[in-house]
Amino acid sequence: MSYQIFNSTLPIVRNEIDIFLKNYSVNHSYQKALSIPYFRQKFITKIINSIPNNHILIDQCHPFIDDNFFYIELAKEKDLIHEKICSNIEDIVSEYNDFTNSDDQLIIQKKSKVHHSQKLSWWIRYETTKPTVTYYFGPFENFTEATNHSQDYLEDLIDENAQEITYDIELGNPHQLTVINDLEDLQKENELILRQLWENESENKYYKNLFLQSPDIRLLLDNDLIIKDINYQGNILFNLSVDDLNNKHFTSFIATDSLEKFLIFIQDLKTSNLNNSSKSNFLSLRLSFPENLFLSVSIKISPILDSKGNINGWDLSCHDITEIQKNHDQFYYESRYDCLTNLPNSAMRLDVKIFEAEFKRGGSLQKILLLYTQARIIQVSQNVVCKCHHHIDNQFACWLLHAHDCVGSNELALTQKFIAQMLGVRRASVTQVAQKFQENGIIHYSRGHIRILNRLFLELSACECYTFVKSEFKRLLNFS
Secondary structure, eight states: OOEEEEESHHHHHHHHHHHHHTTSOTTSHHHHHHTSHHHHHHHHHHHHHTSOOOEEEEETTOOOOOHHHHTTTHHHHHHHHHHHHHHHHHHHHHHHHHHHHOTTSOEEEOTTOOEEEOOOEEEEEEEEEBTEEEEEEEEESSHHHHHHHHHHHHHHHHHTTOBSOEEEEEEEOOSOSEEEOOHHHHHHHHHHHHHHHHHOHHHHHHHHHHHHTOSSEEEEEETTOBEEEEOHHHHHHHTOOHHHHTTSBGGGGBOHHHHHHHHHHHHHHHHHHHTTOOOOOEEEEEEEETTTEEEEEEEEEEEEEOTTSOEEEEEEEEEEOHHHHHHHHHHHHHHHBOTTTOOBOOOOOOOHHHHHHHHHTTSHHHHHHHHHHHHHHHHHHHHHHHHHHSOHHHHHHHHHHHHHHHHOSSEEOOOHHHHHHHHTSOHHHHHHHHHHHHHTTSEEEETTEEEESOHHHHHHHSOHHHHHHHHHHHHHHOOO
């Protein structure tokens, strides 16, 4: 089953910012600064990076999330977010003021190759699909003035039979007031914008900062899977410097048991891109680092496409699920090992509906299960009494006999730590008893392994609890 990691803190931060801004008029400096997408995103990123982020695991088969789940201890989280909003807002406003007061803040390139610099103004941008045109109306001194005039221009466009009209109010200086968005011209314009984006140092810095300050662990790989960039969160999680990660092959950090799965997954993504077919881009991997450090991560892998739709790189968004994977492995282990002896079990699987129907019939299956439950309750109850009244030597022998009966073999894969947990004593006490039994020739003990050498002596060392429990199993279930 595929899983996704959902950052439940991010939508709460966005909502708290909206609530915070409602206390201020549209002409307030807070409203002006956060009306610009760049400053708003930077503000959100600063808050996200300064508080603990809560994540939940969502399986793709059941994407619905109960809202009540998000609001556990929500009051504390909201208070912390509000505190960070109040402590960071002035910094953002200061950056915004520096930006809007700068004389060389925006350089516009005309077709004549003449460069101009001017202050930003408020404009109303209308877009229509029939005809496919973008109109700019303005300039206006402030956001409120632009808002007040937006309806008038909208009515003019409707009178001219424009269809599917959308509009927005933005801060800027358009280089053309009417832009005819012919598809071919639009494609050429987009390609030009993309080239200028990577050639222009200030634009590069803007988008790179968004990547580097992302609250997720982000990596950029080229088409050969070479790491080209990693953000701050990734450096923290991997505990490696940028030099130790950049220009290294990403597969060198993938554990051996996950490498083949990753390479097949990448190949499938390439194939699905060529065939224009859809494929889930979530994958779980184990990453390997120096000093035998392993991390389990859930990765969203997105191809980076050029203007022709060809893949020229990969964008990886990762989340640490090491603890989740440990819990999953523990559940997996417990489902396949006897809960009382910690020894491997063998079992047959049966559909739960068939099992439930057969049990409700009240036949042999129901009788056997109820008798087995009674026998187990007797065993657990007797173990409690045994721990209170009998010496650890007797308990140890009794427990080994039960394990021997379950396995039917003299070889038992057991650790002193587990036996100590089952008996409710210190590990050192188990070590002393095991050494005593080994010296008397009853067992042979080595790390994580016990061999029973003399079962008769083991029975003589056990208390009467073993005989009682065994007789109850035989009486109820005819187990020997």
